[in-house]
Amino acid sequence: MNLLQRHHSRLTRTLMTLPLSLFPLSSMYSALALAQERAVLEEVIVTAEARAENLQEVPVAVTAFSAQDIVDAGIESTADFIALTPNVSFDDSFTVGNSFVSIRGVTQINNADSPVAIVVDGVPQNNQKQFKMELYDIERIEVLKGPQGALYGRNAIGGAVNIITKAPSDEFAGSVKLGIGNGGTKKLQATVSGPIVEDSLYYRLSGSYKDSDGLIDNTFLNTEVDFVESTDLRAKLLWHASDSLSVDFRAATSSLEGGAIYDSAFWNNTGPGNTNEERHPITDILGNSDRSIDEFTVKLNWQTDAGSLLYIAAYTDIEEDYFGDLDFCNPVDCPDGFFGLGQVDQMQDLQVELLSHELRWTSPGDRRFRWAAGAFWIETERTLSTVATLVDLGNFPIVVSTEDNENTASAVFAQFEYDITEQLELSASIRYDDDDREQTDVATGLSRDVSYDATQPKVTLTWTPTEDQLLYATYARGFRSGGFNGIGGREFDDEIVDNVEIGYKSKWLSDRLLFNAAAYRADSEDFQFFFVDINAGGAQVIDNLDEVILTGIELELEFVVAAGWSLFGALGLQDSDIDAIDPALPVPAATGNRTPKTTKSTLNLGTQFQFALNDSLHSTIRIDFERRGDKYWHPDNVDVMDPVNLLNARANIGTDRWQITVWGRNLTDEFFFEDFNAQPFTGLPWNTGFPTRPRSYGLDFAYNF
Numbered sequence: 239m240n241l242l243q244r245h246h247s248r249l250t251r252t253l254m255t256l257p258l259s260l261f262p263l264s265s266m267y268s269a270l271a272l273a274q275e276r277a278v279l280e281e282v283i284v285t286a287e288a289r290a291e292n293l294q295e296v297p298v299a300v301t302a303f304s305a306q307d308i309v310d311a312g313i314e315s316t317a318d319f320i321a322l323t324p325n326v327s328f329d330d331s332f333t334v335g336n337s338f339v340s341i342r343g344v345t346q347i348n349n350a351d352s353p354v355a356i357v358v359d360g361v362p363q364n365n366q367k368q369f370k371m372e373l374y375d376i377e378r379i380e381v382l383k384g385p386q387g388a389l390y391g392r393n394a395i396g397g398a399v400n401i402i403t404k405a406p407s408d409e410f411a412g413s414v415k416l417g418i419g420n421g422g423t424k425k426l427q428a429t430v431s432g433p434i435v436e437d438s439l440y441y442r443l444s445g446s447y448k449d450s451d452g453l454i455d456n457t458f459l460n461t462e463v464d465f466v467e468s469t470d471l472r473a474k475l476l477w478h479a480s481d482s483l484s485v486d487f488r489a490a491t492s493s494l495e496g497g498a499i500y501d502s503a504f505w506n507n508t509g510p511g512n513t514n515e516e517r518h519p520i521t522d523i524l525g526n527s528d529r530s531i532d533e534f535t536v537k538l539n540w541q542t543d544a545g546s547l548l549y550i551a552a553y554t555d556i557e558e559d560y561f562g563d564l565d566f567c568n569p570v571d572c573p574d575g576f577f578g579l580g581q582v583d584q585m586q587d588l589q590v591e592l593l594s595h596e597l598r599w600t601s602p603g604d605r606r607f608r609w610a611a612g613a614f615w616i617e618t619e620r621t622l623s624t625v626a627t628l629v630d631l632g633n634f635p636i637v638v639s640t641e642d643n644e645n646t647a648s649a650v651f652a653q654f655e656y657d658i659t660e661q662l663e664l665s666a667s668i669r670y671d672d673d674d675r676e677q678t679d680v681a682t683g684l685s686r687d688v689s690y691d692a693t694q695p696k697v698t699l700t701w702t703p704t705e706d707q708l709l710y711a712t713y714a715r716g717f718r719s720g721g722f723n724g725i726g727g728r729e730f731d732d733e734i735v736d737n738v739e740i741g742y743k744s745k746w747l748s749d750r751l752l753f754n755a756a757a758y759r760a761d762s763e764d765f766q767f768f769f770v771d772i773n774a775g776g777a778q779v780i781d782n783l784d785e786v787i788l789t790g791i792e793l794e795l796e797f798v799v800a801a802g803w804s805l806f807g808a809l810g811l812q813d814s815d816i817d818a819i820d821p822a823l824p825v826p827a828a829t830g831n832r833t834p835k836t837t838k839s840t841l842n843l844g845t846q847f848q849f850a851l852n853d854s855l856h857s858t859i860r861i862d863f864e865r866r867g868d869k870y871w872h873p874d875n876v877d878v879m880d881p882v883n884l885l886n887a888r889a890n891i892g893t894d895r896w897q898i899t900v901w902g903r904n905l906t907d908e909f910f911f912e913d914f915n916a917q918p919f920t921g922l923p924w925n926t927g928f929p930t931r932p933r934s935y936g937l938d939f940a941y942n943f
Contacts, residue, residue: 297710324810335529344396355394385716387694388667395716406440419936422451466496499525499562525562580630827873839867
């Protein structure tokens with residue numbers, strides 16, 4: 239019996255045991271006896287290609303979550319939906335706003351552009367600090383895999399994430415959700431929506447608050463280090479100015495405070511490759527960080543018989559600062575401290591302002607020839623101040639730097655789709671990006687500038703032999719801009735990915751079984767990766783691997799066994815191969831090795847069972863199993879994280895108006911590092927790892943009005 243079969247069997251046995259112990263047998267049999275014609279898959283509409291389309295008719299590898307999926311799976315943060323998406327990973331690291339997303343082997347790195355275009359309500363989130371967010375009042379989430387630069391721009395080299403929040407409603411409605419959990423966790427979410435002017439002006443107000451004392455122990459300070467408090471608010475106004483013109487205003491603010499820099503420092507006494515051994519943080523400084531984001535957007539949509547004209551303007555202000563240990567140790571365990579200099583601390587202050595404009599004209603979607611064209615412009619101003627001090631020498635500064643970065647980027651793009659026959663469609667798109675960057679050393683006034691540009695084409699041929707089957711073949715190019723390392727640091731090159739992909743989407747058994755598959759090969763030129771160069775004074779460095787080949791397959795399955803009972807699963811297998819490398823690279827690496835942060839496989843298996851207890855009372859039980867395969871942390875492939883198995887479960891009871899939910903995450907209390915940095919790649923005398931949170935559980939109460 240293979241791995242997939244063993245986990246499927248195990249979860250099926252768990253499913254059949256758990257509800258029997260919680261609810262009467264009569265309710266179970268009643269649910270299973272419901273009419274089979276009601277047991278069908280949910281139809282999901284997405285806007286992945288800038289049009290509203292059925293998910294199964296989009297020739298792109300997309301994992302989508304509807305509003306009901308989000309509730310059923312308990313998705314409340316970025317990490318939650320990434321964990322359910324094959325060949326995509328999300329790792330916390332360093333500060334409350336810092337994270338690393340990896341998609342099909344293309345990875346987020348410090349101080350560089352994301353490998354994934356993040357779009358919220360049509361507005362690109364162009365800074366790494368924006369991706370880690372609380373998700374509340376969400377209508378839909380779409381994860382597109384493979385280069386999507388032709389539509390989504392320079393940062394879509396690995397894919398795109400499209401998040402759509404719920405729109406204002408034409409009738410008064412609202413909801414409130416309260417929750418408690420271990421680690422002193424408390425949370426509140428609330429929404430209210432309705433008309434201001436009947437048939438013309440509507441509003442929606444929503445917010446989220448979360449507070450937790452933390453679950454990760456610092457064994458030296460004897461306290462939890464992952465404490466967090468977040469406050470998020472969003473206001474939306476929708477004005478139907480006329481039958482053809484609508485105006486959408488959106489304002490949002492996010493405040494996030496919590497622990498930071500609680501990496502565990504340790505000597506790898508058990509030998510290379512063992513990065514799963516449980517190690518607690520031992521810093522002598524309780525790190526902390528704050529992040530705030532303020533956003534304002536306006537969208538104008540003008541509908542005509544000839545098509546629609548969309549204009550989006552957005553302004554974003556981001557601030558993050560942190561303070562904590564630089565040596566990740568303490569005077570007892572590491573008496574010599576940082577290379578005999580004692581204890582060292584660090585602090586950093588980041589300020590980012592973004593202003594963007596997009597104009598897009600889209601033809602009607604009911605024609606044989608369909609097209610869209612537009613232009614995009616964004617200006618980014620970024621200031622980064624860094625300080626490191628020797629604590630034992632009266633906080634003597636060893637690093638003091640402030641840099642200003644200005645980035646102006648513009649793009650023009652076009653796309654068309656043509657139905658060659660009723661079963662055969664050809665689509666093509668192209669985008670040209672121009673990226674100008676300038677860096678200034680505030681202390682000296684010296685500056686330097688550089689420009690990057692790229693053309694990103696995409697061509698797809700789609701064949702639908704039957705109503706329920708679709709096959710596609712795609713070529714696409716992705717582009718991630720280059721830039722400068724810190725003050726005095728060298729330039730790193732832009733990254734280009736050429737991707738070839740074939741895919742298959744299908745439904746079977748009268749819309750009860752869904753099976754999708756995709757296989758790809760992507761050739762990356764100047765693959766970007768991160769390390770700390772001890773020979774350059776401990777500078778954080780972004781560099782390039784000359785040539786990398788990325789390959790993989792993705793399988794997704796969903797089966798409605800009976801009305802209210804579904805099984806689902808997803809498998810991602812991926813490999814990366816360093817095909818060419820600069821021999822002067824100042825860190826250990828070799829051709830034939832895998833690239834940093836490559837996870838060989840991801841596996842998701844789950845089941846959900848919904849049934850009625852009486853005419854008004856119903857219940858849902860959901861179990862999710864996730865397996866993350868071997869993870870290669872660095873290009874020398876010496877340190878590898880062994881596979882990790884995670885189990886989450888949820889059970890609720892309620893009516894259409896109220897609901898009580900019991901939930902648990904990482905129920906088997908697995909330990910692993912979400913980020914790991916071996917000594918040769920940090921310059922420290924020891925390894926460091928950012929530990930994941932242990933088992934968490936809680937109780938939620940939701941009420942709709």
